[in-house]
Amino acid sequence: MSIIKTVDVKKWFGDFQALKGISMEVAEGEVLVICGPSGSGKSTFIRCINRLEQHQEGEIVVDGIELTNDLKNIEAIRSEVGMVFQSFNLFPHLTVMQNITLAPIWVRKKSRSESEEKAMELLERVGIPEQAQKFPGQLSGGQQQRVAIARALAMEPKIMLFDEPTSALDPEMIKEVLDAMKELAESGMTMIVVTHEMGFAKEVADRVMLFDEGLMVEENTPNEFFDNPKNDRTKLFLSQIL
Amino acid sequence: MIRDSKFFIENPYGRWVRDNLFSSSSSAFLTFFAGFMVIYSYRGIVGFILNPERMWTSVTYNMKLYMILAYPDEAMIRVWLSVGLALILGGLSIGFYNSGKTISLGGIFQKLFTISAVIAILIALAPTNTNVIQNDGSIEVVEIIPQDVRMLILGPSLVLTLAFFFLRNVKIKNLFNTAKVNLTYFGLIIASLYFIKIPTISLDSSGERIIPDPFLPIASTTYIPWTILYVGMLLFFFIGSLLKNRDIKIMARLIPISWFLCPLFIFSWIFKKPLVELNTVFSADIPSILVFGIIGFLIIRFSDNESVGVYRTPINIGFLILSVVVFLLPLVFIFKATMVLLLLLLVVSPAIATTKEGKRQLFIVWVVSLFVLTFLIRGASSDTMLVTPTGSIFGGFSLTWLLAIFGTYASFPLGLALALGRTSTLPVIRIICTGIIEIVRSVPYITWLFFASVMLTVFLPAGVEFNLIIRVLILTAFFSGAYFAEYIRGGLQSIPKGQYEAANAIGMNPFQRIFLVIVPQALRTIIPTLVGSVITSFKDSSLVAIIGLFDILRIGTSVIPAQSQPVVFIGRNLEQLVFLSFFFWVFTFVFSRRSMKFEKRLGLGER
Ligand SMILES: Nc1ncnc2c1ncn2[C@@H]1O[C@H](COP(=O)(O)OP(=O)(O)OP(=O)(O)O)[C@@H](O)[C@H]1O
Numbered sequence: 001m002s003i004i005k006t007v008d009v010k011k012w013f014g015d016f017q018a019l020k021g022i023s024m025e026v027a028e029g030e031v032l033v034i035c036g037p038s039g040s041g042k043s044t045f046i047r048c049i050n051r052l053e054q055h056q057e058g059e060i061v062v063d064g065i066e067l068t069n070d071l072k073n074i075e076a077i078r079s080e081v082g083m084v085f086q087s088f089n090l091f092p093h094l095t096v097m098q099n100i101t102l103a104p105i106w107v108r109k110k111s112r113s114e115s116e117e118k119a120m121e122l123l124e125r126v127g128i129p130e131q132a133q134k135f136p137g138q139l140s141g142g143q144q145q146r147v148a149i150a151r152a153l154a155m156e157p158k159i160m161l162f163d164e165p166t167s168a169l170d171p172e173m174i175k176e177v178l179d180a181m182k183e184l185a186e187s188g189m190t191m192i193v194v195t196h197e198m199g200f201a202k203e204v205a206d207r208v209m210l211f212d213e214g215l216m217v218e219e220n221t222p223n224e225f226f227d228n229p230k231n232d233r234t235k236l237f238l239s240q241i242l
Numbered sequence: 243m244i245r246d247s248k249f250f251i252e253n254p255y256g257r258w259v260r261d262n263l264f265s266s267s268s269s270a271f272l273t274f275f276a277g278f279m280v281i282y283s284y285r286g287i288v289g290f291i292l293n294p295e296r297m298w299t300s301v302t303y304n305m306k307l308y309m310i311l312a313y314p315d316e317a318m319i320r321v322w323l324s325v326g327l328a329l330i331l332g333g334l335s336i337g338f339y340n341s342g343k344t345i346s347l348g349g350i351f352q353k354l355f356t357i358s359a360v361i362a363i364l365i366a367l368a369p370t371n372t373n374v375i376q377n378d379g380s381i382e383v384v385e386i387i388p389q390d391v392r393m394l395i396l397g398p399s400l401v402l403t404l405a406f407f408f409l410r411n412v413k414i415k416n417l418f419n420t421a422k423v424n425l426t427y428f429g430l431i432i433a434s435l436y437f438i439k440i441p442t443i444s445l446d447s448s449g450e451r452i453i454p455d456p457f458l459p460i461a462s463t464t465y466i467p468w469t470i471l472y473v474g475m476l477l478f479f480f481i482g483s484l485l486k487n488r489d490i491k492i493m494a495r496l497i498p499i500s501w502f503l504c505p506l507f508i509f510s511w512i513f514k515k516p517l518v519e520l521n522t523v524f525s526a527d528i529p530s531i532l533v534f535g536i537i538g539f540l541i542i543r544f545s546d547n548e549s550v551g552v553y554r555t556p557i558n559i560g561f562l563i564l565s566v567v568v569f570l571l572p573l574v575f576i577f578k579a580t581m582v583l584l585l586l587l588l589v590v591s592p593a594i595a596t597t598k599e600g601k602r603q604l605f606i607v608w609v610v611s612l613f614v615l616t617f618l619i620r621g622a623s624s625d626t627m628l629v630t631p632t633g634s635i636f637g638g639f640s641l642t643w644l645l646a647i648f649g650t651y652a653s654f655p656l657g658l659a660l661a662l663g664r665t666s667t668l669p670v671i672r673i674i675c676t677g678i679i680e681i682v683r684s685v686p687y688i689t690w691l692f693f694a695s696v697m698l699t700v701f702l703p704a705g706v707e708f709n710l711i712i713r714v715l716i717l718t719a720f721f722s723g724a725y726f727a728e729y730i731r732g733g734l735q736s737i738p739k740g741q742y743e744a745a746n747a748i749g750m751n752p753f754q755r756i757f758l759v760i761v762p763q764a765l766r767t768i769i770p771t772l773v774g775s776v777i778t779s780f781k782d783s784s785l786v787a788i789i790g791l792f793d794i795l796r797i798g799t800s801v802i803p804a805q806s807q808p809v810v811f812i813g814r815n816l817e818q819l820v821f822l823s824f825f826f827w828v829f830t831f832v833f834s835r836r837s838m839k840f841e842k843r844l845g846l847g848e849r
Pocket residue numbers: 013016018036037038039040041042043044045
């Protein structure tokens with residue numbers, strides 16, 4: 001049973017074609033890592049999955065709902081799909097607690113006390129329960145990113161998308177964020193992760209994909225991907241990055 | 243070198259002087275130059291104020307005129323009650339929001355030391371003589387501060403300075419709550435009304451002016467009301483503290499709402515002829531609020547109901563047509579206005595009333611705005627109180643205050659709406675909003691004022707006649723609203739794209755995204771600009787003098803200098819100007835200080 005299915009997805013920015021026909025499927029509970037050189041369309045692709053970008057051709061079906069222009073569908077899918085950004089994008093005017101409870105209260109229509117309880121649980125899960133009353137500006141980058149993960153999880157999504165969650169972080173903070181993601185993967189969450197952290201890919205991913213110039217050039221198990229790549233482009237990419 | 247002497251290196255004061263005033267030869271020059279300028283102007287000002295030519299009674303005697311123009315004496319109780327309402331609310335909020343900050347006895351002494359030192363320096367530097375120009379053009383030198391008077395002030399203040407200098411360092415554990423200390427200061431000011439004498443006027447039986455008796459308390463008409471108000475304020479301070487300790491959460495919402503409604507209430511209180519026309523209230527206002535309230539409640543309640551949702555578009559369209567029809571029909575204005583409000587509710591409720599909490603809040607907002615609207619329209623279109631020969635009873639500082647507060651109140655939501663409209667993706671709305679903003683901004687305020695005074699009536703629906711003040715208010719709202727809109731738009735543009743994306747990614751609808759994520763951040767970034775423009779509109783309100791309203795400046799420059807009764811104040815311009823500058827300065831200074839604190843508090847979440 002695949003929870004995400006895309007068929008020949010194409011996307012243009014003006015004249016420039018960023019996605020040149022991507023077809024793939026993700027099964028429930030699977031962890032998929034996407035890597036590839038800069039500008040290859042990785043971000044564009046996963047942003048199409050929750051419609052932060054609009055694809056022009058092809059078909060994207062998430063959890064049985066096809067992505068069309070119907071606003072109802074889009075909001076329904078967005079509350080099923082959590083997203084974590086490279087630049088955290090926390091709401092700076094709200095405390096950590098308010099950041100996490102905002103969507104459950106307003107979108108999921110839960111009571112405040114229930115949402116706050118749940119938020120505390122999530123903060124404990126990502127390891128920063130003591131920061132609940134602080135503002136994002138008072139936290140380190142790693143802590144902010146973990147709050148962002150908790151905020152996405154508070155909506156109880158079925159799928160989590162990560163767009164280079166560690167590339168804006170100092171090396172010593174990368175591990176704490178990766179640990180939180182690892183724990184999430186072990187709990188059975190469906191995840192699509194765009195990252196250059198090859199260690200994470202090797203250890204956690206069920207499948208690894210390589211994007212290049214708007215195309216998916218390789219799709220493989222982590223072991224095969226790193227040790228025995230099919231495509232020359234993958235070999236070149238790995239030689240540059242490792 | 244003196245700079246390297248022991249005093250300038252080891253003594254902390256000496257070091258401060260060395261580092262800040264004489265850090266280099268050019269800064270030493272600037273220090274001397276600026277010091278000379280300051281002392282020179284200070285002596286000039288003192289000479290001006292104490293000059294026997296000045297007649298300061300023309301200010302103090304006319305204080306009531308300055309504050310509230312020719313407001314009838316028998317109705318003054320309303321004014322006092324209004325001030326009392328504000329003070330009581332103030333006391334309540336000070337008690338409820340008391341941050342628990344404390345100041346030590348040493349800290350208090352430090353402040354007193356500074357104050358007495360400043361007094362000592364000022365009196366020491368004050369000039370002994372000043373020049374008086376005689377009728378024949380010759381200049382006579384007059385003594386204004388005799389040596390013994392100077393000594394009489396200088397001596398005690400020096401003693402106090404010394405005393406506080408040493409008391410400053412006392413290590414007393416006692417800490418005082420700053421809020422309570424400030425209330426005490428305020429109490430001392432009011433207590434001083436019993437003792438300090440401001441020269442005022444008394445006339446003997448033949449109408450001749452008597453030089454005031456220095457031992458009679460002066461503020462004889464005001465010290466009793468002030469005392470009562472102060473006691474009320476104290477009382478509510480303690481009630482506020484009690485509520486805070488009991489941790490009564492609802493107050494945190496009630497107090498801001500009360501602050502918001504308080505000026506509206508005061509306004510109608512001071513402005514309307516009968517306080518309430520019970521007939522209209524019972525036969526028209528209450529039923530209409532009830533009916534509309536219930537309709538609104540039903541709309542909110544069923545707004546996210548699936549079966550209703552299907553018919554949303556036809557319902558909205560039907561309602562739009564209906565409200566246009568209502569607006570064209572010859573109905574009471576208040577009914578039309580409420581219908582439009584209802585339409586607005588119908589449009590926004592599906593977006594906001596998606597949760598229990600949202601529903602409740604929207605309902606509260608709905609009922610409150612119904613009340614406010616009814617109240618405002620009733621208040622605005624009812625008769626004013628007594629009309630004096632000047633054609634208006636409302637003027638002076640009350641008018642300035644009214645224009646500033648209501649200008650801000652009305653223009654802020656208007657500006658927000660215009661800004662959002664201008665950034666909207668719907669072309670019709672965008673063009674309309676851009677048009678309003680650009681037209682309003684491209685015409686000078688004074689021109690708009692003339693428009694308000696002579697032309698606005700033409701544009702208002704038939705049967706509505708607003709008082710000139712109300713017309714000016716409507717215009718001011720639009721004028722500052724257009725400026726606010728541009729500031730807010732700037733704020734909106736400063737919000738990074740990532741914030742929109744994050745809000746989208748957690749499934750928010752456009753309304754939630756705008757009002758929970760984008761607008762709060764946008765407003766926060768432009769608070770300094772907004773404060774600046776509120777101050778500007780406070781000062782600009784003086785311009786209404788041009789169209790015949792009596793604001794505080796006009797009273798000072800043309801009413802008082804023309805007074806011949808009961809004492810001749812003819813030509814007393816200078817005193818009024820000095821007083822007015824001081825008055826405006828105090829207000830804007832306090833206001834900008836407060837807002838700086840406010841900014842700091844909000845700045846906590848700065849990224
Ligand atoms: N809003 C946009 N307008 C125009 N071009 C865009 C836009 N967003 C992305 N692109 C282009 O689309 C291509 C793919 O961009 P994308 O952000 O998906 O790359 P990426 O694989 O995520 O790269 P990186 O590793 O640097 O994040 C790039 O060439 C980029 O310039």
